[in-house]
Amino acid sequence: MNRRNFLKTGLGAAVAGALPMSLVELAWGAKDSERFTFAYISDSHITQIKGNRFVRNWDRGLIRAVAECNLLDPRPDFVIYGGDIAQLGKPEEIDHGLEIMSGLRDKVHYVMGEHDYYVDLGEYWRKRLGPDWYSFDHKGVHFIVLNSILTYPEWMHRKWDSGMARMKEMARLDNPNGSPFMVGEEQRKWLARDLAKVSHDTPIVVCSHSPLQKIYKGWNFWTEDAEQIHKLLAPFEKVTVIYGHVHQIQYNQLGNISFYAVMATAWPWPYPNSYAQADSRLPKLTVPMNRADPFFERDATGWQFIDVHTGRADVHYFLPSNSNRSVVFDERRGHPVDTRYQELAARIPPQNHY
Amino acid sequence: MSTMRTLAVVVALATAVPTAAEPPLGLPPVPIPADNPQTEAKVALGDRLFHDKRFSADGKVACSTCHDREKAFTDHKPVSQGFRNLRGTRNAPTVVNAAYMKTLFWDGREPDLEGQARQPFINPVEGGLPDHEPMLDVIRKDPDYVKAFKAVFGVEPGEITIDHVVKAIAAFERTILSGNSPFDRWRYGGEEEALTEAQKRGFEVFVGKGRCVSCHVIEQTQALFTDNKFHNIGVGFKKIRGREFEVAREFIRAKRRGADVDKTVLTKPEASELGRFAVTEDITQVGAFKTPTLRNVAVTFPYMHDGSLESLEDVVDFYNNGGRLREDDPVSPFLSGGIRPLDLSDQEKKDLVAFLEALTSPEYDRIAENR
Amino acid sequence: MKRSKSNRWRAGCVAALALGPVQADEFTQQDLERWNQEFMEVVREGDRLFHGGFPSKNTVSCDQCHPNASNTHPETYPKFQKQLGEVVPLWRMINWCIQNPLQSEPLAADDARMTALQAYIHWERRGVKLEPGKH
């Protein structure tokens, strides 16, 4: 069966919330060649307890995302893994995570997360998966993968007792002794060169681990050189940034750039505004995810199916134990909106975080 | 207060029509839809319809065939058998307290009792009728029914429709309520002695280490033992293991071509295992089934949507092994985040079974004794 | 702690009897500072337990899901928790998280570590108004 037959349901189906497995054809009629889908899985935090014992909860999250992703029909063109496949970057954890990922039917592009990186500065990860920043073209869209979890060299190369000591400092989200994420000069130079080859009407999708925005520094929902990256992306008509790390639904529009965060398969994070002692800047557009019942270990975790059309990305969140959500780019308003909950009156009690 | 409640229940049982206002101990008031108020005559009519075998292709199957009062409104078969002994794919859940369910059937494909009652007559492995006309014919020609429908709904024979029939049946079902079990008398009635020590320890397992209470809900003043939600707890997944994609795709394609969900899931064993997905087409709900109540569970064997577990001991082993009967069985990749190995001791397992046996209401005690 | 307070109270009474109404002040600025230090010491211990110091059987720690103890909402207790089937005080929910996400052994209500965890959780929530029962 060809894609067009499958994708006839129209926006109505997405609005209705329950995403049918015969997926959505958005009504804005791009040519078939310009429309495609990909899946996004992120933040599995596979944790070794000892030997071949791993934390079951995190294993099951990734196993379930892979199994569900394999049900997509039609198949996505590829999958992106958004970083933090491991908790402490150990080879055992990366290997175990990749073994679970090998159950996917599709090709995967990987993004580096801080939990994959700080024990050996990404050495084992790169050995298994190749470079941690790169770009590729797909059906008229230019994809860029960044390593956005680098930090100041002074912090990175301090006299650490061990790589693991450094890893553990960075692994703690609310650590006052941490150090802010950044893309860094070397990569920004590469990015400028890479973008120089791309015409300004080519849609761009950037995949990073950290937000490429400044939301809350205390938890490193942050990228120190975000503005410089925005500047490099400014000449392009349609730019989408998709990031992991925050383990929650976020979306935003800054100038020409649409931002979407993806869910973790491991556990959800509270929104920074629920920390009473500090100010944060959660994008105003964002309708928060529902607060989790920790009993259902998959609640407020999930994975995404992303539909790219006319150069814009719509993000459909698959949320086990919860209602699926769709955040789509609204041409008229010029920013992403939730198809069901965007209006204040449409929100439901669990979306109230305090 | 609690003795007054108990008295009210005894009185209610004696007249066989518990009123909606005074539910049995441990249960909230029954929700009654505005367009189908309870009356005694309607309930009596529903009772009769529920037991009438003429509404089936071979004249041998009534609702009560599969929902037998003597079996706590189940049939004690792994999967139900309809006309000409045709076998379906699913175990008959009890009708007791179905009045509290927010959706009906294992996959919740009907929103209320009225909607549910339309299906069995015309399901190809249950009543087996081609449509509702033959049964309406029987009703319109039966003088007693004609009188009763006139009295209850004010309709002439020619005006009787399936809507009237299912309203009467639903009204009857809203009187099939059971609370007042030893557990209720202990927890809500203040009777310290109503449970044995083993049952009390089993309660602690149920709300603690066993993690049962999050799905089989108990609250401060009432206990329905269901959250009315859908979970994949691992039952039956071996039947479609590794073929989920194909089974789901085939089901969706048939549905697009107009296949009826009720008929498909009860006649096709593989499609049956898709669970809630068959209704919502949401891939996070593959193999998810509705949490059943646990009231009277000791007398509603065998267990689960496919009747695959014979005893409460098996059920407890199934949960203790994290959603599988034997420790070396595979775990479903779609397993609910609420299911995981429990590490219960033999004593804790026994206590938990003892607790489940304390959920039997006095009406059905006899079935447990005869087992 | 309890004992020392009642001792102090008794001592105060004796002094008051001896000296008459002049001796009204029960404690000094230094007392306040010291008691606060005592409290913060327990907060620090709770902070340590919360951030990986608890002997977790599966290595998972509280801060992984509750950075800065957010989403612990101590100001809403006691309240109905569906994971426990009744209205419970804060320590019962802390134990629930110890037994479930951490897959570890629960603490007694008056265990010093339970006190420390509660001290830290409350400290991170200081200034938020009481709302018992809120969800």
Ligand SMILES: [Fe+2]
């Ligand atoms: Fe992460």
Ligand SMILES: [Fe+2]
């Ligand atoms: Fe991260």
